[in-house]
Amino acid sequence: MAYPVLQQYLARLGTAENANSSLWLDSQGRARGRFFNCSMTSVFQTVRELDSGRPVGAEGLARSAAPADEGLSLWRLLDHAASDDESVELDRLCRMLHAINFFRQEASAGLDLHLNVHARLLGAVSSNHGYAFRRILDALGLPLEHVVLQLPRATPQQSWLLNYVADNYRRNGFRFGVAVSGAREGLALLDRVRPDVLRVDTRKLDDAQAVPELLLRSAELGARTLFRRIEDSAALLALSSAAQAARVWPLVQGELLDAPAARLPAHEEAAAA
DSSP states (O other), X not given: OOOHHHHHHHHHSOSSOOTTOSEEEOTTSOEEEEETTEEEEEEEEEEEETTTOOEEEEEEXXXXXXXXXXXOBTHHHHHHOSSHHHHHHHHHHHHHHXXXXXXXXXXXXXXXXXXXXXXXXXXXXXXXXXXXXXXXXXXXXXXXXXXXXXXXXXXXXXXXXXXXXXXXHHHTTOEEEEEESSHHHHHHHHHHHOOSEEEEEGGGOOOGGGHHHHHHHHHHTTOEEEEEOOOSHHHHHHHHHHHHXXXXXXXXXXXXXXXXXXXXXXXXXXXXO
């Protein structure tokens, strides 16, 4: 393992769930967490370069670890959490869990970890959004430069809040991504927010003719465009055509390419993908 402080921390974690700890290790060495009475762990969906297929990162996703509901998405809990404080607690637990389970794997070397920030947290945290998580990463000796915080799509009324949170993450040394529903929305947001990654939901892309323009403008500003939720070959083919027209190759992610899994692809598997 390349991170000795993380290795020391894992060595101190217990191997059984108990009431005194929110984190422990399972029989496979994966970190698990507890929120209320729900046991959770991490899975990761690979982010690839469209032209080469090379993996450049992975998105961390929380999943139930209980035998009865294996694979249940834990993000739904945030929508029904009783308070903002509990929302913040679950969000931070998920991010810490994903960071541990990602960087403990040798295959994470050189890859970026993409971590979601739930929409409810945009307004739940009064100030200094990135500071607490930066302290966790520093304490575990983990690389801040390989973490990308993914902000949700903001409503027009949340525009000022999105700018505020993005600026705070940037001041704390994080790169960040912002979700948009289409290329036109992405073009408008690029100049205003200047994200490091622009995340486009391919299923809702109804302005595909603007994709080459979006790719060119992103490249001009030094941002990467990530087309996510690619579920069929027609969408992948359309993106390839747009990328060839712009001569700019985006990042891609989706079930067509990779199913979420606890284990990151080994380097030899990645090269063959």
